[in-house]
Amino acid sequence: MMHWRLALIVAMVGLLPSANAAEHAAAYGYPVPEPFTATVVGVPVPELRAKTSNVRLKTGYLDKTVEREIPKALWYNSRIAFLYRLQRKPAPLVFVIAGTGGAHNTAHNQLLMRALYDAGLHVVGLASPTHTRFITAAGSTGVPGNMPVDAKDLYVVMKKVREKLNADKKITAFYLTGYSLGGSNVAYVARLDKDEGAFGFSRVLMINPPLSLYNSVSRLDRMIQSVPGGIDNFPQFFRGLVDQVSAAYQKSDQVAFDETLFFNVFKANPPGPDELAGLVGAAFRIAASNLMTASDMVTSFGFAIPANATATRTSSLTPFLQVTTRTGFTDFYHEMYFPFYQREQPSLTREEMAERQSLKAIQGFLGDAEYIGVVHNRDDIILEPGEIDFFPATFGDRAIIYPTGGHLGNLPYWENVQNVVKFFTEGWQ
Amino acid sequence: MITRHNDSQATARRSHRALLTLLLLALAMLGGCSTKLVYDGEPKEPLFIGERIIDPGVQPLSAASDPWEGLNRRIYNFNSHVDRWVLLPAVRGYRFIFPSPIRTGIRNIFSTFEDVVTFANQLLQFRPVQASQTTLRVATNLTFGLLGTIDAATALEIPKHQEDFGQTLGVWGVGQGPYLVLPIAGPSNLRDAIGEIPDWLLRSYLWDQLLSDDDGYTAERNAARVALEVLDGRDRVAFRYFETGSPYEYELVRLLISTKRELDVEK
Numbered sequence: 018m019m020h021w022r023l024a025l026i027v028a029m030v031g032l033l034p035s036a037n038a039a040e041h042a043a044a045y046g047y048p049v050p051e052p053f054t055a056t057v058v059g060v061p062v063p064e065l066r067a068k069t070s071n072v073r074l075k076t077g078y079l080d081k082t083v084e085r086e087i088p089k090a091l092w093y094n095s096r097i098a099f100l101y102r103l104q105r106k107p108a109p110l111v112f113v114i115a116g117t118g119g120a121h122n123t124a125h126n127q128l129l130m131r132a133l134y135d136a137g138l139h140v141v142g143l144a145s146p147t148h149t150r151f152i153t154a155a156g157s158t159g160v161p162g163n164m165p166v167d168a169k170d171l172y173v174v175m176k177k178v179r180e181k182l183n184a185d186k187k188i189t190a191f192y193l194t195g196y197s198l199g200g201s202n203v204a205y206v207a208r209l210d211k212d213e214g215a216f217g218f219s220r221v222l223m224i225n226p227p228l229s230l231y232n233s234v235s236r237l238d239r240m241i242q243s244v245p246g247g248i249d250n251f252p253q254f255f256r257g258l259v260d261q262v263s264a265a266y267q268k269s270d271q272v273a274f275d276e277t278l279f280f281n282v283f284k285a286n287p288p289g290p291d292e293l294a295g296l297v298g299a300a301f302r303i304a305a306s307n308l309m310t311a312s313d314m315v316t317s318f319g320f321a322i323p324a325n326a327t328a329t330r331t332s333s334l335t336p337f338l339q340v341t342t343r344t345g346f347t348d349f350y351h352e353m354y355f356p357f358y359q360r361e362q363p364s365l366t367r368e369e370m371a372e373r374q375s376l377k378a379i380q381g382f383l384g385d386a387e388y389i390g391v392v393h394n395r396d397d398i399i400l401e402p403g404e405i406d407f408f409p410a411t412f413g414d415r416a417i418i419y420p421t422g423g424h425l426g427n428l429p430y431w432e433n434v435q436n437v438v439k440f441f442t443e444g445w446q
Numbered sequence: 447m448i449t450r451h452n453d454s455q456a457t458a459r460r461s462h463r464a465l466l467t468l469l470l471l472a473l474a475m476l477g478g479c480s481t482k483l484v485y486d487g488e489p490k491e492p493l494f495i496g497e498r499i500i501d502p503g504v505q506p507l508s509a510a511s512d513p514w515e516g517l518n519r520r521i522y523n524f525n526s527h528v529d530r531w532v533l534l535p536a537v538r539g540y541r542f543i544f545p546s547p548i549r550t551g552i553r554n555i556f557s558t559f560e561d562v563v564t565f566a567n568q569l570l571q572f573r574p575v576q577a578s579q580t581t582l583r584v585a586t587n588l589t590f591g592l593l594g595t596i597d598a599a600t601a602l603e604i605p606k607h608q609e610d611f612g613q614t615l616g617v618w619g620v621g622q623g624p625y626l627v628l629p630i631a632g633p634s635n636l637r638d639a640i641g642e643i644p645d646w647l648l649r650s651y652l653w654d655q656l657l658s659d660d661d662g663y664t665a666e667r668n669a670a671r672v673a674l675e676v677l678d679g680r681d682r683v684a685f686r687y688f689e690t691g692s693p694y695e696y697e698l699v700r701l702l703i704s705t706k707r708e709l710d711v712e713k
Binding site for chain 1: 492494495694
């Protein structure tokens, strides 16, 4: 997935009108006014991207934190990976949690970590609880997306990482941040920590979190319908993407599969708005397919793989790829996720379950916790109309709402990164 | 005379034995490579099955022909171990020992040899214009590029092409055949795997010319060359096994590689 995103990010550099003065341009200089384009292209002007050092981030590993046996077909997921870099001198340590399906070392995680490291903090990057490796090796139920459960699992991993780093003497405080679903995760981890107290987080920043996980997932699910020709055409659409990238690779005189190459691909063939929404939907579909499959294997639920079957190291998974790119997240929610958790609590209704995954469920806590802040975008495509108002209403001046940026498109913008750093180094007030 | 040949005969015997061992190993692996699921009792039906939710007319996402999938998956897994425990640590050592300018020099030399292989295949594909560009490249790099250590041709914007015998076969109308994961070398297909042989013979011949001296063939030098070639080859590729975060990595790699090779031939 990263490749196409990267592809498009760089590709659009030359496509955007240079003087598209958005109405807020005077106050906020992020250059892409349209939210879907922003989501896909990010910050298309290199000079406007945040500058960070090139410091090498190290990879650490933990043994699995769950009792269960690792499913044979996921044998390579037996350890939990994390990214880290510590300062020589005493400093606060900040945990950075990735978004839906993200690994410990996503581009966003690395950017945030480098910026915060440059500002003098110890940094640790963690995968999303929806990443297949986390589901397999650290997901206590194996069915991710249940915010209180995911928070507990993350908490266990964070404690183990802290143990492994063995650097308590030079850690002066613990901070926490995460983007997208990771933004919701950190809210629930902070809530849990208020009771458990293992870290005593004193600064927590949520970056573009969903308000209602169910609403956001449904929205993203529907975007697949923007694929030209509809869902039946998804295989061709996907194939077309692979073809385009490969074709540019072939035509190019360069051997490297690098950014300038992708730039040329989409310059020749710029995607339309429907195609962009389709692309976001497709990216999400693939992430959903990975998640559902890992979850299905870990729990033997029988979603796409027969409940009494084991996939071995050499079993063909191709039929399940066809099925799980076809089913959406909402199918997963209604047919597996909800029934799975209803087994534990038979009186649970679908509405209650959906409400429980909304930040509204912990609104009181979020409103009172002076150490929690949020950054968001008024035009974020994962929010239903009106949902954005929850954030200024709940957080007051602990919220920064940018006028544009789509979903995370403006995260690498210099001003955004500067505000993240400022939140952790001196606070916004 | 006799002593000189003894050396190379012994090498040949050793490599034959190694090849035989590999073949036997491959046959042994063929045994336990079922692609089927293992059922505990009568198969139960899952909630979603393809036949019910996908129209039969819909083109499947991953269409490459893969009749040897079980063996391929096993070799893919095997390769991931070789990568993790042998190749990547060796590449780390290589990067530690040789500073970046020297590694670039080594890369450029190998790249020049590849250009010669490309040239031969361009002739076989009747592409005189591209073949002359490649000739110019090689000539430039061997002279101004100080025997191939500096890529002067790229600085002078002489286009670099990449053609191998697998592509030549493709141009002649041979299809890819079944998908094939080669031990250590990685994803390929039957046609391209066979195509490796003439390319490899040509490269070896050229290297023999370069590395032999008046005393005859020098096996040690050639072994060092092959080792460097493998290290440089791995160093060029950023791919890491099982880092995609997808249970479908095998399928995704298969789709990407077969699409790429299709386009390699079309271009």
